[in-house]
Amino acid sequence: MAIIRLEEPRPRLPASRAGWSPFMAMAFRPFYLCAALFGVVAILAWVAGFNGTEALPGMLWHGHEMIWGYAGAVIVGFLLTAVGSWTGQPAFSGTPLAGLAALWLGARIAASTETGAPLITGLLSVSFFVCAAAAVALPVWRARSKRNAGVPFLLLAFALANGLYLLTVAGVLDMDARRLLFTGLLLVAGFITLIGLRVIPFFTHRALKRPQVSHPRWAGFVGLLSPVILAVLIAADAPSVLALIVGAAGMVFNLVLLMRNAHGSMRQHPLLWVLYLGYSLTAVGIGMVGLALSVAPALMSAAVHCIAIGGIGVLTLGMMTRTALGHTGRNLVLPPLMVPAYALMLLATVLRLGAAFIPAAYQPLIHAAGASFAAALLLFLWRYGKWLVSTRIDGMPG
Numbered sequence: 001m002a003i004i005r006l007e008e009p010r011p012r013l014p015a016s017r018a019g020w021s022p023f024m025a026m027a028f029r030p031f032y033l034c035a036a037l038f039g040v041v042a043i044l045a046w047v048a049g050f051n052g053t054e055a056l057p058g059m060l061w062h063g064h065e066m067i068w069g070y071a072g073a074v075i076v077g078f079l080l081t082a083v084g085s086w087t088g089q090p091a092f093s094g095t096p097l098a099g100l101a102a103l104w105l106g107a108r109i110a111a112s113t114e115t116g117a118p119l120i121t122g123l124l125s126v127s128f129f130v131c132a133a134a135a136v137a138l139p140v141w142r143a144r145s146k147r148n149a150g151v152p153f154l155l156l157a158f159a160l161a162n163g164l165y166l167l168t169v170a171g172v173l174d175m176d177a178r179r180l181l182f183t184g185l186l187l188v189a190g191f192i193t194l195i196g197l198r199v200i201p202f203f204t205h206r207a208l209k210r211p212q213v214s215h216p217r218w219a220g221f222v223g224l225l226s227p228v229i230l231a232v233l234i235a236a237d238a239p240s241v242l243a244l245i246v247g248a249a250g251m252v253f254n255l256v257l258l259m260r261n262a263h264g265s266m267r268q269h270p271l272l273w274v275l276y277l278g279y280s281l282t283a284v285g286i287g288m289v290g291l292a293l294s295v296a297p298a299l300m301s302a303a304v305h306c307i308a309i310g311g312i313g314v315l316t317l318g319m320m321t322r323t324a325l326g327h328t329g330r331n332l333v334l335p336p337l338m339v340p341a342y343a344l345m346l347l348a349t350v351l352r353l354g355a356a357f358i359p360a361a362y363q364p365l366i367h368a369a370g371a372s373f374a375a376a377l378l379l380f381l382w383r384y385g386k387w388l389v390s391t392r393i394d395g396m397p398g
Contacts, residue, residue, distance in 0.1 A: 092139075158184070247294075
């Protein structure tokens with residue numbers, strides 16, 4: 001597996017965008033900040049009793065906004081930042097970035113207000129991911145980067161699932177909205193495997209000064225495609241036995257590929273072990289989804305939240321804290337309060353899984369999990385918020 005460098009070389013900003021505020025200098029800045037702010041508000045509102053809107057009620061709102069809202073912002077922010085380093089092309093910044101952020105924000109407002117019907121939310125939200133796919137595709141095409149050619153298509157698949165879900169909620173399509181939510185969640189798991197298998201071995205190599213362990217390309221494809229195939233199987237209501245096989249393969253391959261780079265000394269590096277934990281929980285969640293679809297449907301809630309909080313919550317927090325350090329010109333040393341933030345996100349995972357298995361304590365566990373999730377993101381905002389809107393401390397562009 002080729003080494004992917006996220007901090008070097010640093011793409012220079014085009015002169016036409018040099019006058020923009022540092023907040024719009026690179027995509028991780030607005031999207032990490034907005035995702036964290038939105039994650040706090042959305043989770044606290046949900047556990048406090050906000051039940052969505054008439055057009056997008058209850059779980060339909062909650063699931064959509066955490067998958068295509070919170071997770072979508074972090075994914076797009078990361079990819080649009082990383083693709084410049086992957087291809088050596090200029091960073092996506094300035095007015096185009098501001099416009100993309102406005103689409104995301106508009107979708108959040110539409111989804112949370114009575115006037116924001118699913119079709120309006122869908123128009124904004126799907127446009128956001130289509131535009132993000134185009135913004136990723138352009139530097140990939142200019143650099144003739146075959147290795148990254150599939151990334152825009154995964155974003156388009158995410159946009160398609162989003163559109164199908166909202167058309168179903170609006171009554172235009174006769175599909176199962178709950179299954180389409182699971183489809184979106186598993187596509188996020190696909191992004192996690194795509195990004196994780198690239199950057200976690202490299203981050204481990206950089207932090208521990210150990211050789212980076214490569215893996216067979218075919219094994220990487222199995223790890224990446226398993227959640228994507230599982231997403232398609234769920235959307236199509238395919239035979240459960242096939243889902244069990246795909247889910248089990250996804251769990252095993254992703255865990256094995258991840259652990260080939262693991263080393264005991266990473267216990268001393270929170271920026272590393274949080275990524276390993278988040279990726280591992282995602283892999284376990286993929287296996288649990290396959291099991292739930294085949295022989296144990298009662299496991300579905302636990303499976304979904306193993307990915308949603310254990311995977312997405314833990315891994316996005318870990319990735320945001322790590323990549324924002326490098327891209328704001330800081331040493332890769334975890335700031336104070338971030339280990340407690342990691343602990344709170346892991347606690348949120350345990351509490352939410354507990355709610356799935358202990359119905360008698362469901363409500364208090366849900367409230368505690370939501371509070372822990374929000375507190376973890378608040379600690380991130382407390383420490384990183386100012387950095388995300390300020391110039392790099394080393395004077396370099398970005």
